[in-house]
Amino acid sequence: MKRILILALTALVAASSFAMTEPTFSGDFELSTQIDFGAKEYIVKASPDAEINLNGAVDDWSTVNAEINTTTVHAFDNDLDQGTVDGDKNGDDKKTIENVWYVNNFTLTTDITGALGFDGPVGVSIEWGKLTFEAEEYFDIAGYGEIEIALETGSYFGAEFIVTLFDHIKVLAAIVPQSYLSDAWGGQASGLNYPVMGFEVQLNSMMMGVEGIDANVWYTYDLNKFKGSQVGATVGYATTNFDLGFAGSFIIMEDRNVNDILSLAFAGKYKLDMFEFGLAFGMEDLTNDFVGKSSIGLNATFKAVPDVLDIFAAFDIPFTSFDTELGIEGGAVVYVGGTEYHLGYEYNTVNFKSPDNDGKDGLFFLVKASF
Numbered sequence: 001m002k003r004i005l006i007l008a009l010t011a012l013v014a015a016s017s018f019a020m021t022e023p024t025f026s027g028d029f030e031l032s033t034q035i036d037f038g039a040k041e042y043i044v045k046a047s048p049d050a051e052i053n054l055n056g057a058v059d060d061w062s063t064v065n066a067e068i069n070t071t072t073v074h075a076f077d078n079d080l081d082q083g084t085v086d087g088d089k090n091g092d093d094k095k096t097i098e099n100v101w102y103v104n105n106f107t108l109t110t111d112i113t114g115a116l117g118f119d120g121p122v123g124v125s126i127e128w129g130k131l132t133f134e135a136e137e138y139f140d141i142a143g144y145g146e147i148e149i150a151l152e153t154g155s156y157f158g159a160e161f162i163v164t165l166f167d168h169i170k171v172l173a174a175i176v177p178q179s180y181l182s183d184a185w186g187g188q189a190s191g192l193n194y195p196v197m198g199f200e201v202q203l204n205s206m207m208m209g210v211e212g213i214d215a216n217v218w219y220t221y222d223l224n225k226f227k228g229s230q231v232g233a234t235v236g237y238a239t240t241n242f243d244l245g246f247a248g249s250f251i252i253m254e255d256r257n258v259n260d261i262l263s264l265a266f267a268g269k270y271k272l273d274m275f276e277f278g279l280a281f282g283m284e285d286l287t288n289d290f291v292g293k294s295s296i297g298l299n300a301t302f303k304a305v306p307d308v309l310d311i312f313a314a315f316d317i318p319f320t321s322f323d324t325e326l327g328i329e330g331g332a333v334v335y336v337g338g339t340e341y342h343l344g345y346e347y348n349t350v351n352f353k354s355p356d357n358d359g360k361d362g363l364f365f366l367v368k369a370s371f
Contacts, residue, residue: 023055025053026053027050027068029050029368029369030050030367030368034362038361050070051067051069053067054068060114062115063108064109065106067103068103069104105131105155108128111124111125121166126160131156131157132152132153132155133153133160133172135150135200135216135234136150136200137234138215139235139246139267149263156178158176158196160172161173168203168205170201170202172201173199176196179195179196194223197220201217213236217233218231218233223254228261229251230251230252232248233249241271242268243268244267248265249262251263261286262283263283264282265280265281265283267297274303276300276303278298281296282294295317295318297314297317299315300314309335310335312332312333312352314353316350326347326348327346327347327348327350328347328350329346329347329353329354331344332344338370341365341366342355342365343365347360348361353366
């Protein structure tokens with residue numbers, strides 16, 4: 001894995017140097033700790049989450065991108081001794097290694113129509129390399145990004161075709177050719193036992209004369225990663241004082257003896273100079289005879305010192321098991337330039353401003369930044 005990381009970074013820097021440009025460096029950093037009283041002992045939970053993107057311009061029409069993430073690897077004693085993560089597991093003690101850096105995606109994107117000199121209402125681009133297909137979630141604009149709707153494929157070597165129409169409509173189609181080959185051609189031997197594809201249509205701002213609205217529909221198929229294909233849609237609408245969001249998805253299970261899964265979510269945010277109020281409704285993992293989670297979310301933020309100090313409170317009110325699943329969260333956010341420091345208390349999992357680390361009952365501290 002280290003060899004892949006070094007090779008990817010070396011290729012990116014070399015490509016950028018050849019074009020006499022400097023690579024850009026962006027990403028997200030997050031580090032949190034939580035003392036969980038619900039575990040009946042003081043436990044500090046550290047959940048660092050980071051993503052780094054390196055982008056380099058080859059020329060005016062082609063760019064190279066490397067997306068680097070952290071993950072947790074489960075390995076065994078013999079594997080660690082041999083420097084691998086997949087060896088003889090018989091009789092070994094399982095080890096957990098956190099914060100392992102790896103290259104998740106490494107791609108080259110080329111603006112085909114631009115390179116050919118076409119300047120019209122239609123643009124065509126192709127992205128090649130190790131890539132992941134995941135639809136946009138315009139629902140996030142309403143402030144409830146912790147509700148995950150879109151499934152993403154695994155990271156494979158493939159291609160994504162992007163067609164832009166009149167600057168407001170974008171059609172994306174991803175395909176992994178190796179996943180369509182038989183085992184004799186190396187498809188299943190690489191762990192790809194099923195075809196992989198993704199398709200999305202995005203309708204961006206000013207569509208049909210409505211400023212501030214974004215919407216999309218998509219279809220994702222990767223049975224190598226999850227046991228069903230997904231059809232989904234999201235809508236986000238932003239104005240000066242209101243943000244609104246809708247998201248819905250339907251997972252068609254491959255095993256017809258297993259119920260298909262429906263998820264729906266609505267959210268709204270009302271913004272004033274000193275206050276913000278949020279309301280959300282969500283139903284996750286709804287089947288013919290089961291509802292994974294159904295609740296109403298309420299939150300309020302007081303901008304005590306604008307751009308410096310926020311005071312917040314949030315509630316997650318379930319439709320069932322109210323006495324055991326009611327979520328409460330409160331605390332403060334301090335802004336130091338572009339860095340946020342969150343300090344508060346969470347009872348049950350709310351994840352409004354608290355870290356997404358499955359903490360149930362305790363104090364939390366989180367620092368996060370985007371660069």
